[in-house]
Amino acid sequence: MAFKVFDLQCEHGHVFEGWFSSHSDFDTQRASGLISCPLCDSKSIDKKLSAPMLNVSGSKAPAAPAAREPANAPMSPDMQAAMLKQLREVLRQTENVGERFATEARRIHHGDAPERPIRGVATQQERQSLAEEGIAVAPIPALLDDDRLQ
Structure with a gap:
């Protein structure tokens, strides 16, 4: 299955990635309040302008555009949120x-x-x-x- 990878940004300027099956999937999830910033939990999310990137399961990943930082390993939104939640806990303590x-x-x-x-x-x-x-x-x-x- 192919996923579209979007650069997202919340109202507070936090930038993160989201993986969706389509543009309309993103729009539906955002309208339903299912997308939130993993840093501040804001639900006011917009797509940033970015070079298109697809993550296709089982195939070689496309080369990232020169302007982007090289990716280490893809991380699901749930994994990103869990990691950022742990980081927030470290900051609190x-x-x-x-x-x-x-x-x-x-x-x-x-x-x-x-x-x-x-x-x-x-x-x-x-x-x-x-x-x-x-x-x-x-x-x-x-x-x-x-x-x-x-």
Whole structure:
């Protein structure tokens, strides 16, 4: 079965992919309130202008247009929503310390600050230095590290 892959955008500017059997399938699902933004759950969704792309089960995927980022692996809308739901949960459970991330991570590691889950901004050099000191950190894309996603 062939699916049409559309770039969608909610009223808050969040962009995500949706897979539909046709343009009318998208229109029907949107009118029925079945499509929502996986980041903020908004139901005000529009299609963005994008190069057409089909995902055809069992066949070789077409080459992506040069202007698009290369795709890693296709993910169903349900998988995308589940992943983003987990990310929102991580954001809710962590304190955003911003530019003080490396300093605060060291303070926590050395017992100079209360132990708690934090997130923030660190350069590649700061992340490498933290790793060399035995302080485990995991990067998340800056685009997703946004308190408004909670």
